[in-house]
Structures are given as structure tokens and as C-alpha cells.
Amino acid sequence: MPETQPIPRPVNQHSAYHAHVYFDAETLEFATSLCRQVGERFQLEVGRVHQRPVGPHPRWSCQIKFNRDEFELLVPWLEQHRQGLTVLIHASTGNDLEDHTTYAYWLGDPVELKLAMFQH
Template sequence: MSKPPVNIHKVYHAHVYFDQSTLAFATELCEQAGQKFGLKVGRVHQKNVGPHTRWSCQILFTFKDFEPFIPWLDANRDGLSVLVHGVTGDDLKDHTDYAYWLGEAVEVNLEGLK
């Protein structure tokens, strides 16, 4: 079982994972997050980017956004897996020690982060 997100960092990324069948839903979810919480939403990648082994969209948020945003995201993700991690400047630790999951954990390719 994965660890639930905890608010211990200044800045975070949430990576919403999806595939062709959930593309429209994930796109709408990320757009809603940006509009509702005033968050910076990255591109909706229909390819694997960086250490992510599935299509994804990144949402950038801070510790101030954490308490309202994370419960909303968890309640509205409709089964999508979401990686939530701190942004500390240490990419390897961010994607391992500081990685939390909403839903099922997805494999992350750590090779480029070492």
C-alpha cells in the first residue's frame, strides 16, 4: 500500500496518469484543477516524458494549496493514479522518498534521476 500525501514541502508536483481511454477525462480534470485552485497546469503529454512510464499531466502547487487541493483531487480523479511529490531539487529523492500516491502506484523510471 502506498503512503498518502503529507504536507511537508514548500512546492509539489502532482502527475495525473492516463491513457487513450481516459485522455478526455484527465484533460478536463487538470483544467478544472488549474481553474478552481489557480494552479499551473503543464501540457497533457500523450507520450512518456521523463521518468513517467505513462501519459501524464503535471500540476504545480505549493504547501498553501495542499490542504484544499489534495482532497479535491483524490475525490475527483475517478480511478486515475496520481503521483504527488515534493520538489526539493533532488529529483531522485522527490520521486522515491518524497513520492506519495492517490490511487494505485505506477512504476517510475528512476534511471535518469540517479
């Protein structure tokens, strides 16, 4: 049986982050509600609910911006309330390739990102 790599868990080691909540047509209503709750509960900037793949994200998604001070409250809350949705949490350092690889963490099953757009 092949050895599997452990899923990188979120680590609070940067000043800024993005979380991307992934969903599909069946989970759209729940994901929309979850993202709205995050914005209201944590007073965070929540992006549009994209019903198509955007950028490196191969699934429908919604972006949440937060910082290191909000990390310790938001990430456990997302873990508890995501009801099976996959959430990518990554640093926002200005290096998009590293942010989406080296500094990418997952709640739920990892998704293969479209990284070619970051490679020059």
C-alpha cells in the first residue's frame, strides 16, 4: 500500500491570510450562508461567491481575507462549521506560488490547484 502524505494543517506563522471555501451546486446555499456568517461574526472581508472556477481554484469558491490576530478564532470556527466542505487556507505574502504551495493548508480534503498561472 503506498504511503500517503499528511494533510498540512493550518499554522499561524504569517501576518495575512486568505481562506477559500470550496463548494458545488449541491452545497451552494450552505457555502453562501457559511461565508456570510464569517463576514458578520468576525467582521472580515468576504469576496464574491464564484459559481465557476476562478484563478488557481479548480472549484467554485468564496474568498475570506484575515490576519494573524483573527487566525486563532476563525480557523477553529471554520473547522467546526464547514460541514464537510474543503477550505484552503494560505498565507498572503505576495509570492502567489509559495502562498498556494509551501504556505497552503487544508481543512478537509486537499484539492489540486492550477498553479501554472504562477510559474513564469
